[in-house]
Amino acid sequence: MEYCPHCGAPYDEGSRFCFQCGAPRQSAAGAPGAPAIPTAPIPVSGYGNMAAQPPVPSPPRASETASDDGFAAFAANAGDAGTPPTVPAGNSATPPVNPTGSATAQPSAKRPRMKLIAAIIAVLVVLAGTGFGLAARKLEWIGPRTVPTVRYRTAAEVSRELETKGFLVKKKQMFNALGKGKCLGLVGVKAGDRLPKGTTVTVIESMGPGVPEGTVGSEPSKAETALLKMGVKVVEHEVVSEHPGKVAVTMPADGEPVRDTDDGIHIGVGITGDGIPVEIAGMDKDEAKT
Known part of the structure; x- marks a missing residue:
């Protein structure tokens, strides 16, 4: 393993420049065919008396360029010239891996929860509608209406209640022992019957005692x-x-x-x-x- 004589960072295999400081790669001293480059000791803080070649201004490749912050972290953490420096994890060229494994993991986790909330709301709406429907039927806002009681009541009172419930009212008068204006009953229906709204109900009204029509000529x-x-x-x-x-x-x-x-x-x-x-x-x- 070869190290950069300038900053001490290890060379990447096949690299022509130091990925840490950008200096051209130099072969180890005494290697056959390596050109002799005069060097002078340059004091570097935190690295003892390591000798280094001043960096040659040459545009390094993008993959071999490092930030100044990386070098500062390297200089602060290095113990001595003989210990290979540790490259800060934050300066790695590889982006951090998403711990969830997918950028859409969080929205995906929210979908079941939203479906559950929607289902609960739907159930509440159905229950509320059912309760309202039952109450409306009980109060006879919708559905069939109940024929009221007519006993001991006047025909006018019974007629008003029938009309309030949505029935159509017709009156039939006849003589009877009851006082004039009393309700004698209903034609074809009785109290408690449930009839559709708009049904015509005939109310029999007493005219008091009298001679019914058709008496003359009868037995x-x-x-x-x-x-x-x-x-x-x-x-x-x-x-x-x-x-x-x-x-x-x-x-x-x-x-x-x-x-x-x-x-x-x-x-x-x-x-x-x-x-x-x-x-x-x-x-x-x-x-x-x-």
């Missing part, structure tokens, strides 16, 4: 059964009529409400004959002969 037994549901007394009379055995006349008139609940409802059943008809309370003889 007396059927008419009496229906009229007894009005909650007032019903008085039956015989009247001469072209339709014997049928209800010929009523008081109040067919389709009218009861104005005097104490007097109740009177019906005239048709008979044949030349007898004088029985007067119905509140009617004169001419009206009774209908």
